[in-house]
Amino acid sequence: MIPPAAFFVLAVVLFVLGIVAFFVKKDLLTQFMAVEIMLNAGNLALLALAKAPGRADAQALVLFVITVAAAEAVIGLAIIVLVFRQRKSIRTDDLKDLKG
Amino acid sequence: MALVIFIVLSVLCVAAVVAMIVSRNQAHNALFLVLAFACLGGVFGLLDAPFVAAAQVLVYAGAIMVLFLFAIMMFNLRQPFPPEKKRARVILAAVLALVLLAELVLAGGRALGGGSTAGIPADGAIADLGRLLFTDYLYAFEITSLLIVAALVGALALAGKKESE
Numbered sequence: 001m002i003p004p005a006a007f008f009v010l011a012v013v014l015f016v017l018g019i020v021a022f023f024v025k026k027d028l029l030t031q032f033m034a035v036e037i038m039l040n041a042g043n044l045a046l047l048a049l050a051k052a053p054g055r056a057d058a059q060a061l062v063l064f065v066i067t068v069a070a071a072e073a074v075i076g077l078a079i080i081v082l083v084f085r086q087r088k089s090i091r092t093d094d095l096k097d098l099k100g
Numbered sequence: 101m102a103l104v105i106f107i108v109l110s111v112l113c114v115a116a117v118v119a120m121i122v123s124r125n126q127a128h129n130a131l132f133l134v135l136a137f138a139c140l141g142g143v144f145g146l147l148d149a150p151f152v153a154a155a156q157v158l159v160y161a162g163a164i165m166v167l168f169l170f171a172i173m174m175f176n177l178r179q180p181f182p183p184e185k186k187r188a189r190v191i192l193a194a195v196l197a198l199v200l201l202a203e204l205v206l207a208g209g210r211a212l213g214g215g216s217t218a219g220i221p222a223d224g225a226i227a228d229l230g231r232l233l234f235t236d237y238l239y240a241f242e243i244t245s246l247l248i249v250a251a252l253v254g255a256l257a258l259a260g261k262k263e264s265e
Binding site for chain 1 (some may be wrong): 136152200251
């Protein structure tokens, strides 16, 4: 029997790694992937914490989160494609218009 | 046995994410992420959530990451990114991450202390889930389909334009 805390620790580690990836990486696409990792870590934490009460609600919620994440990925990638078309680059170093 | 599977899956998953952080090739990053999400699907299965596990593998490891790969194909980046020059950023990110990790583990440990491990009865879990989706969460379920149509139309409107614009 695996304790729920083990799943929670895995979720925390994944979330932190997602944050590290978001800050270390410098292209929009990989940063977007890091956001997906964080979303998945959130899903895992939700499922791990909902295991003890023994209800299926958390699974329904996670399904909705996955669906919304799919929609979000579609829109985000479309925006990144637009940025690339206008700037010919998706490096965050090249997108400094708001820097004073 | 389940513990062994859990350890293998979680080590693979974390290793894939670390490899994604280290690697500079975007296509490799996407493939590492496919591995990580597939392993997470296995972990979901260990949590007595077989349908969510299947959805994770199909939607995340399948559909979303293939979408990422198609986007990478469209960008047509010739050379991988040069190595980072500023190490300060990386060090700062690592320190912040360690602080956050400690904080989350402390908070989670306190929240999980003395939790029972009753678990969902494995049989009928999917039937329960389906019943929930089409009774209590029926409106949310239907609105989700609207959301997907909106995302589809939005993506077409954003990225489907001609280059001449």
